[in-house]
Amino acid sequence: MKVSAFASQTAKAPLTPFNYNLDAIGVNEVTLQVIACGICHSDVHMMDNDWGIAQFPIVPGHEVVGEVVEVGSAVSHLKKGMRVGVGWQRSACLSCPECLSGKENLCDANEGVIVGHHGGFASHVRVDSRFAFPLPEGIDSLHAGPLMCGGITVFSGLRQAGMTSGQRIGVIGVGGLGHMAVRFAKAMGNSVTAFTTSASKVEELGRMGADEVIVTEGGRLVKKPSKPLDIIISTVTAPLELGAYLEALGADGTLSMVGVGSETVTLPLMSLLGKRRRFMSSPIGGRGEITQMLNIAETFNVKPTIEVFPMAQANEAIDRVRKNTVRYRAVLKV
Template identity: 40%
Template sequence: MANVTAYAAPQAKAPLELTTVPRRPVGEHDVLIEIAYAGICHSDIHQVNEDWGTATFPMVPGHEIAGIVSEVGPGVTRYAVGDRVGVGCFVDSCRECVNCEAGEEQYCLGGMVGTYNGTGRDGGPTYGGYSTHIVVDENYVLGIPEGIGLDEAAPLLCAGITLYSPLKHWNAGPGKRVAIVGLGGLGHMGVKIAHALGAEVTVLSQSLAKQADGLKLGADHFHATGDPATFGKLAGSFDLIVNTVSANIDLNAYLGLLATDGTLVNVGAPEEPSPVAMFALIGGRKSLAGSMIGGIRETQEMLDFCAAHGLGAEIEVISGGQINEAYRRIQASDVRYRFVIDIATLNS
């Protein structure tokens, strides 16, 4: 077992600091990845702050990982030294339940093993991508195609698949009217992917401040939800709405924007429950749903799709010493649209 340089939160709500964490030896089917870039996800902040329950510390966040294979175990067949690869939100699962067998490991009935703040099969804690290296079973590693930079690819491992999965599942494409609620780290990828799938895309944002960005990213329409008239004007307009906001919104109002048989899918995770009036669903045979990332097979499909369409995240690359400031800026909505850590700078 070797120690690697990393940024970790020593305890809940504490600033992240430079440290070292152990990595297991490369096993029979393991891949050692030299991490080049790690995206910062809003869920990293939630977990450091224990917003979603008791966490394990020290915590090395990061589940948007892109890098290069530097060593493989003797039984590895999928990857070779020098390959461009990524790691997303989980690094293992039971591999036996109906969901794992169906390629839906994110819904593993035994519980997927998180890339960080999880417990590995060896009983030890998992540490994420704010580090120089990571060891992962080859079955949970993704190939990053040529044609997309590792820096702009890193956020696809969470933000990209979080939007791709529901858009594909609910058949976004030609003839479908899709609305993306929120134009942030998740939402901006939703706009890009929905547009590439051929859907008519609308952004629903609190104000018109990001309208130019939304249209440039591929939206056909942009509306301010801070204007109450918007909800009357757009009533019954959408077949699919994907809500990326991690704060509570008036779900009943947004359900009113759906056409008959429309679906409102939530991918954001507010800390508090959201009330829903049953009549908002009954009138129009509407559905309220949720979606969480994707399995390994679908994540690889997403990466291939994004590379084929020239889609990467809109990023601001930062050094390791800027991580805590980036956290503050994310909470102030001061990023367009994803921070990515240049891991070569962890010591700076």
């Protein structure tokens, strides 16, 4: 099958049209005809080879919504014509202790959709069928993509940090991930404090349900939240004054980092010790969590606020992501 796509040929290069052929389908694989694809900041990190793992040419795109058009001979749970979502992960071994306990995202053999494979800025994408998730009817195709990476990352990052309901949740950075963190935390019955560098986002954060908004100066927290927080999730890559954020947590509070740059961080251990606070990080989410997240998104009407671009305007959309002017997730439509 011939795939028409957009690819960067080298690190930091703009996207240009790129065609490639898909080989014969594997027994457990599925091919999707792309309907829409969200743009995650990780696509930009990969295009720039910030993490040193990109292989060029790279076709970005890992918030994919597509229609199943081809199924491998061993696939029985997906049929042609079904609408599915795919996130960062395209496969795992499914037999290691992590996979067998529903933590496929922590599998040593996990493969990324855009790591050594071509992603969703394209007419078609191929993945392991066990990582293509049937989408609930109540979630439309343009809103579903961002849930598949950004949504699951903040949902899992908050849940693994201990989020239930009735808690005080802080969210650092109100971009694609951050605005979905605000919505999930609110929908699940929590009070939310948002930390943003963008004063222009304050009003809309109120409409999103944030109870308190603190405008920060870059990574500097200039004002403490009115009450200690139970969990803070950081969705920014830029360096933060972590000590100040730790001090904004109450006893047994957790700082969960999902936006992670390549820098090494230093933590004031006395801030952790004195109130038994925790510091953690978290990648995407397991398959069970993805299914749960989609159900919660449908039930509580949690959806991203999106700006839709035709796939042919992918470069324009990427530029807007780089400039932090997208409100709040760009989605490419085929």
